[in-house]
Structure formats: C-alpha cells, structure tokens
Amino acid sequence: MDRQMADIFTARLDATAGQVVTLLKSLLSGSPLEGEIVRPDELMAAMRHGVLNGGKRLRPFLVIETARLLGAPDAAAARVAAALECIHCYSLVHDDLPAMDDDDLRRGQPTVHVAFDEATAILAGDALLTLAFDILSAPETELPAETRLRLVNQLARAAGVGGMVGGQSLDLRAERVAPDEAGIVELQAMKTGALLRYACAAGAVAAGADDQVLARMTRFGEIVGLAFQLADDLLDVTSDAATLGKAAGKDAGRGKATWVSLHGVAAARQRLEQLVEEASELLEPFGSEAEILRQTAGFIASRER
Amino acid sequence: MDRQMADIFTARLDATAGQVVTLLKSLLSGSPLEGEIVRPDELMAAMRHGVLNGGKRLRPFLVIETARLLGAPDAAAARVAAALECIHCYSLVHDDLPAMDDDDLRRGQPTVHVAFDEATAILAGDALLTLAFDILSAPETELPAETRLRLVNQLARAAGVGGMVGGQSLDLRAERVAPDEAGIVELQAMKTGALLRYACAAGAVAAGADDQVLARMTRFGEIVGLAFQLADDLLDVTSDAATLGKAAGKDAGRGKATWVSLHGVAAARQRLEQLVEEASELLEPFGSEAEILRQTAGFIASRER
Numbered sequence: 001m002d003r004q005m006a007d008i009f010t011a012r013l014d015a016t017a018g019q020v021v022t023l024l025k026s027l028l029s030g031s032p033l034e035g036e037i038v039r040p041d042e043l044m045a046a047m048r049h050g051v052l053n054g055g056k057r058l059r060p061f062l063v064i065e066t067a068r069l070l071g072a073p074d075a076a077a078a079r080v081a082a083a084l085e086c087i088h089c090y091s092l093v094h095d096d097l098p099a100m101d102d103d104d105l106r107r108g109q110p111t112v113h114v115a116f117d118e119a120t121a122i123l124a125g126d127a128l129l130t131l132a133f134d135i136l137s138a139p140e141t142e143l144p145a146e147t148r149l150r151l152v153n154q155l156a157r158a159a160g161v162g163g164m165v166g167g168q169s170l171d172l173r174a175e176r177v178a179p180d181e182a183g184i185v186e187l188q189a190m191k192t193g194a195l196l197r198y199a200c201a202a203g204a205v206a207a208g209a210d211d212q213v214l215a216r217m218t219r220f221g222e223i224v225g226l227a228f229q230l231a232d233d234l235l236d237v238t239s240d241a242a243t244l245g246k247a248a249g250k251d252a253g254r255g256k257a258t259w260v261s262l263h264g265v266a267a268a269r270q271r272l273e274q275l276v277e278e279a280s281e282l283l284e285p286f287g288s289e290a291e292i293l294r295q296t297a298g299f300i301a302s303r304e305r
Numbered sequence: 306m307d308r309q310m311a312d313i314f315t316a317r318l319d320a321t322a323g324q325v326v327t328l329l330k331s332l333l334s335g336s337p338l339e340g341e342i343v344r345p346d347e348l349m350a351a352m353r354h355g356v357l358n359g360g361k362r363l364r365p366f367l368v369i370e371t372a373r374l375l376g377a378p379d380a381a382a383a384r385v386a387a388a389l390e391c392i393h394c395y396s397l398v399h400d401d402l403p404a405m406d407d408d409d410l411r412r413g414q415p416t417v418h419v420a421f422d423e424a425t426a427i428l429a430g431d432a433l434l435t436l437a438f439d440i441l442s443a444p445e446t447e448l449p450a451e452t453r454l455r456l457v458n459q460l461a462r463a464a465g466v467g468g469m470v471g472g473q474s475l476d477l478r479a480e481r482v483a484p485d486e487a488g489i490v491e492l493q494a495m496k497t498g499a500l501l502r503y504a505c506a507a508g509a510v511a512a513g514a515d516d517q518v519l520a521r522m523t524r525f526g527e528i529v530g531l532a533f534q535l536a537d538d539l540l541d542v543t544s545d546a547a548t549l550g551k552a553a554g555k556d557a558g559r560g561k562a563t564w565v566s567l568h569g570v571a572a573a574r575q576r577l578e579q580l581v582e583e584a585s586e587l588l589e590p591f592g593s594e595a596e597i598l599r600q601t602a603g604f605i606a607s608r609e610r
Binding site (some may be wrong): 032033034035036037038039040042043044047090094097099100117118119120122123125126127129130131133134136137138145146148149152153154155156157158159160161162163165166167168169170172173186189190194 | 337338339340341342343344345347348349352395399402404405422423424425427428430431432434435436438439441442443450451453454457458459460461462463464465466467468470471472473474475477478491494495499
C-alpha cells in the first residue's frame with residue numbers, strides 16, 4: 001500500500017489498540033466481580049504485565065473491524081476482542097516459560113516468569129485463559145445468549161487441544177521429529193492460525209452473520225493466518241533481534257523447518273502476495289466498506305516485526 | 306454414619322465415578338470435534354493421564370447429586386460434572402509442576418510432568434482448562450442457552466483469579482509471608498472451596514432452581530468446602546504417605562499454617578462435626594430425598610485419604 005494509506009491504516013490500528021488496552025485495563029482491575037472472593041495483588045500484577053506490554057493488538061483489531069463491517073454492536077465486539085487478546089497473551093506467557101521456549105524478553109521487556117517467578121507466570125497464564133471465558137459469557141457482553149455461547153464454544157475449540165494448544169504440542173514434537181510439509185502447515189494452522197481465524201469468525205458471529213458470510217469471513221481469517229505465519233517465518237530469516245524485539249534466527253538455530261526453509265525466501269514472498277490477493281478477493285462482496293480489512297491483510301504480509 | 310450406610314454410600318460414589326469416567330474418556334477421545342483441526346496424540350495422552358488416574362470424583366458427584374435432587378436432566382448434569390472435573394484435574398497437573406509443588410506422585414502414579422515432560426504438562430493443563438468451557442458451552446449439554454452461559458460464567462469466576470487460581474497464588478505467598486487466620490480462611494475458600502461451592506451451585510443452576518434454593522445449595526457447597534479443607538489439614542497431620550498416596554506432613558514441613566496448626570487437632574475435629582451438622586440443616590427442606598448429599602458431607606469430613 002502507498003505511504004499515505006499506510007499512515008491512515010496505522011493510525012486506525014493504533015487507535016483501536018488504545019481502546020482495547022483501556023478495556024483490558026478495566027477488566028484487569030483489582031476489584032473482585034460477583035462470585036469472586038479477592039483478586040490477589042501479585043497475580044493481578046503478573047496478569048497485567050503479560051497483557052499490557054504493548055503489542056499491535058492485531059487479533060482484537062480483526063475482531064473489531066469484522067464486527068463493524070457486518071454491523072455488530074461496538075461495545076460487545078470490543079469485549080470479544082479483549083477476551084481473545086487474553087487468550088493470545090496467556091499463550092505467550094506460557095510459551096516463554098523455561099520449560100517451553102525459555103525466553104527472557106518479550107517486546108523488549110522481561111517476560112512474566114523473569115519479572116515475577118515461574119509459578120506466578122504459570123498461574124497468571126491460567127488466570128488469563130479463564131478470564132477470557134468470563135468476559136465472553138458475562139451479561140456485559142451484550143449479545144443474545146445463543147451468540148455468546150457460540151463465541152465461547154468456538155473460542156474453546158480454536159484455543160484448545162484441537163487448536164492453539166495442540167499446535168504448541170506439535171511444535172514441541174517438531175523439534176525432535178521434523179514434520180513434512182503437510183505437518184508444518186497443520187502445526188501452523190493450529191499454533192497461530194486458529195486464533196486469527198477465530199478473530200474474523202467471531203466478528204461475524206457477534207454480528208449475527210448468516211452461514212455464507214460466516215464461512216467467507218472464517219476463510220478470510222484462515223488466509224490472514226497463513227500470511228501472518230509466512231511473514232513471521234520470513235522475518236525469522238531476514239530480520240535481526242533489535243528490529244524484532246526478540247531473538248531472531250531462532251527457528252533456523254533449532255533446525256526447525258518452516259515453509260520458508262523448504263521453499264526459499266523468493267517463493268515465500270511470491271506466496272505472500274498470492275495470499276493477500278486471495279484475501280482481497282474474499283472481501284469483494286463488501287465493496288469499499290471492507291477497505292480496512294483488505295489493508296489489514298496487506299499490513300500483516302508486509303510487517304517488519 | 307454406620308457401616309452399612311457407609312457401604313451403600315461408597316457404592317453409589319463409585320458407580321457415579323464410573324459413569325463420569327466413561328464420559329470423560331469419550332470427551333478425551335482422539336477424534337477432533339467441529340472447529341478443531343487435529344488432536345495431537347501425545348497431548349491427548351498427557352490429558353488422559355492427568356484425568357483418568359482414579360480419584361473419587363467428589364466434585365462431579367456433588368454436581369450430579371445436587372442436580373438429581375433438584376430435577377436437572379441426568380445427561381446434562383453429567384457433562385457439567387465432567388467439565389468441572391477437567392478444571393480440577395488441570396489444577397492438579399499444574400500444581401504438581403516443578404515450579405509449583407514439585408510432586409512426582411499423584412494417587413500413587415507418576416505425575417504428568419514426570420510421565421511426559423514439563424512442557425507437555427503445562428500444555429495438557431491448559432488444554433484441560435479450555436476443554437471444560439468447550440464441554441459446558443456445547444449444544445450437547447442440553448440445557449437452555451441462558452443456563453449454559455451462567456454455568457460458564459460461574460465456572461470462570463470459581464476457577465479464575467478471584468477463585469481457585471487466585472487461591473494458589475495466595476498459597477505461594479503464604480510460604481513466604483505467613484497469613485493470619487482470616488488470610489488462611491480466605492486462601493482456602495479460594496484454593497479448594499471455590500470449586501466445591503461451584504459443584505453444588507452448578508447442580509442447582511442446571512436444574513433451573515430459584516434464587517432461594519440456589520443460595521441454599523451454594524451455602525451447602527461452601528460448608529462442604531470448609532469441611533473438605535479441614536479434613537485435609539487434619540490428614541496432613543495425622544496420616545502417613547502410604548495411606549494418602551502422596552507426601553504427608555507437607556504443610557507442617559514447609560511451616561505452612563493451617564486452621565489445624567492454629568487451633569489443634571481436637572478443636573478441628575469438633576469444628577468438623579459442627580460443619581457436618583450445619584450442612585445437614587441446610588438440606589432439611591428437601592427431606593429424605595437429600596440423604597445422599599447429607600451423607601456426602603459426612604463422608605468428606607471423615608474420609609481417610
């Protein structure tokens with residue numbers, strides 16, 4: 001996209017991130033809700049550290065923009081977005097643990113187990129995961145009961161053993177036994193793809209979209225997920241730690257195969273372009289209203305960190 | 306309770322545990338559900354190891370018996386019970402981790418991180434936690450949408466930062482700074498009390514009980530939770546590892562204060578009797594129909610492991 005358009009897009013992305021962060025801060029306040037006893041200070045601090053640490057809030061943005069395009073109420077969409085971000089952030093907190101990726105830095109800041117301790121990081125992740133389902137199911141998410149239930153159920157499937165967590169398990173295994181190309185695609189569709197797919201599907205569900213529109217937005221989310229992962233794998237090869245704010249070359253260093261390592265940088269860049277094109281085609285029925293989502297796909301494919 | 310009654314009670318507890326285990330086995334099958342991609346073998350095996358390892362299934366029993374007393378459909382109650390057991394079992398898997406309690410044995414078997422590895426144990430816990438919300442929200446839990454949503458929301462609050470996970474965080478802190486008696490009571494109400502309270506409340510919610518009955522069963526669950534914890538603390542002082550199937554004297558060994566260490570064994574036994582009496586009084590309006598729940602309170606207070 002051209003420079004001016006990119007600036008407008010980035011401003012909108014930042015503004016939405018700001019709104020989501022404000023909501024997340026209030027959801028992560030120390031005041032116990034009905035049915036809670038107390039919210040322990042240290043655990044709350046660790047949860048906030050894991051969530052309120054910058055980040056582009058790409059998944060919330062996708063929820064909110066999809067919901068807006070299809071006519072869901074803004075406030076409800078924002079809560080769905082916040083719930084999804086809690087899931088994403090918990091997965092990072094657990095992923096960074098010594099027994100997992102053993103990362104000390106995340107977005108240039110100490111990870112939760114470094115800033116607190118390992119046990120607190122495990123519990124903070126557990127609490128964020130649980131909070132996501134609290135947020136979606138609470139009456140404050142003003143959507144019909146059937147809609148909220150679908151959002152809960154689809155999030156559980158996207159995030160659980162058959163989605164994100166399962167993908168992390170396959171990723172651990174991939175360090176011992178190299179998967180073939182189909183295995184890599186499956187692993188990535190679960191580990192990073194499932195939440196991005198959910199983001200777009202959830203926006204459509206929140207808007208009460210019909211099955212055809214839901215299927216289209218779900219597919220859009222899948223394409224975005226593929227583009228995201230490919231861009232990530234490219235960055236691992238072509239970027240450096242200072243730009244990424246985390247260690248670069250990690251996958252190659254661990255001998256972890258990616259689509260990029262199998263097919264090369266040039267082929268990966270070409271495939272990225274195709275994915276952006278495909279994403280754009282999926283949005284055609286929505287005309288210029290979908291311009292922001294179209295740009296999002298482009299942004300994801302061309303991001304530098 | 307007398308010997309014959311105890312045998313009848315134990316037979317019913319065992320039979321219900323058997324039903325719950327059958328359901329859990331099917332919920333932990335390797336076949337992906339709609340919206341899932343694959344269920345990785347190793348992760349599924351770790352999840353099964355964490356769940357299908359014996360255990361009295363006390364929380365499921367409380368859900369099912371409360372639901373039965375108040376007229377909820379059996380099949381739905383069983384799914385609510387299974388969801389709650391997934392939460393309980395995930396908490397044990399994470400609690401046993403080296404960074405937490407560092408336990409190698411659970412019910413005489415190697416813990417998940419010993420039988421598999423630490424990363425897999427973290428992920429298996431995450432996946433079980435997530436699965437609980439899948440089970441509750443799925444249409445197969447045949448209850449009105451509003452009811453399922455309440456069950457989801459109350460479980461999130463019972464299990465999350467203001468409930469069980471928060472209690473574990475307070476428990477970690479208690480090893481560094483000894484809490485006063487009020488602090489101990491609060492910690493225990495969260496760490497072990499919240500799920501037992503939920504068990505009884507959820508049975509009532511599933512049955513569509515009115516607010517008064519719901520409040521009564523919630524209070525019954527609280528009393529059961531207090532009795533459970535007190536019996537547990539007593540066992541820690543009076544039992545040995547062979548009987549418990551896990552390390553005994555752990556709390557005392559770590560200098561962890563409990564109600565028993567503050568007030569002594571005799572006072573604790575007296576308080577246990579009072580709690581069983583109070584639980585029994587709460588059930589009076591239900592007459593002889595509530596005999597099983599009455600016995601459950603007695604069983605919990607007098608259990609030997």
